[in-house]
Amino acid sequence: MVQDEVGWVLETIKSNYPVAWPTDDEGDPELYRINRDEPETLETGERSKTIELTKASAIGASLANRDTQPVGTEYDHRVETTISCRLEGVTGRSGEFGRIDSAAGFEQLVRYIQHAINAERSYPTVDDVGQDDIGSVAYHSLFVENETDLSHEERDYFRRDWDVRFVGFSSLP
Numbered sequence: 001m002v003q004d005e006v007g008w009v010l011e012t013i014k015s016n017y018p019v020a021w022p023t024d025d026e027g028d029p030e031l032y033r034i035n036r037d038e039p040e041t042l043e044t045g046e047r048s049k050t051i052e053l054t055k056a057s058a059i060g061a062s063l064a065n066r067d068t069q070p071v072g073t074e075y076d077h078r079v080e081t082t083i084s085c086r087l088e089g090v091t092g093r094s095g096e097f098g099r100i101d102s103a104a105g106f107e108q109l110v111r112y113i114q115h116a117i118n119a120e121r122s123y124p125t126v127d128d129v130g131q132d133d134i135g136s137v138a139y140h141s142l143f144v145e146n147e148t149d150l151s152h153e154e155r156d157y158f159r160r161d162w163d164v165r166f167v168g169f170s171s172l173p
Contacts, residue, residue, distance in 0.1 A: 057089030
């Protein structure tokens, strides 16, 4: 098994979410996590890259880039792995069917999700470092960066994209 940075980001968002996970009155999630590489919606197990945004908002993640650079005279590499994240939702104001009540509510959702990721910014432990030497990376830091707000393009649709960049080292056996 290889390290799964995408799965780690999505699991970390839920496990480190600073308040109770958003649910509706029936207890159904109002925020779904989507692994866009598999594709799979983690809350339902459905194989899909998208959900109906009137049902819930969605945070999706996928592998964007992996860059390796040799370090020193041995078989060591500096590795940067970049995960692309996208948060989407639609407004629930004025009788609309979405789950976002305002621009401020969407901004709060963004900040909660990024806080959950940033809580692990020093020495994030991604899956099985050390169990499978080939390809395993010991990450020493991560950064949330390149945030882009695309909400202004549509009146009732909110969207924010950003990257999570992991930095670490791997050694070939």
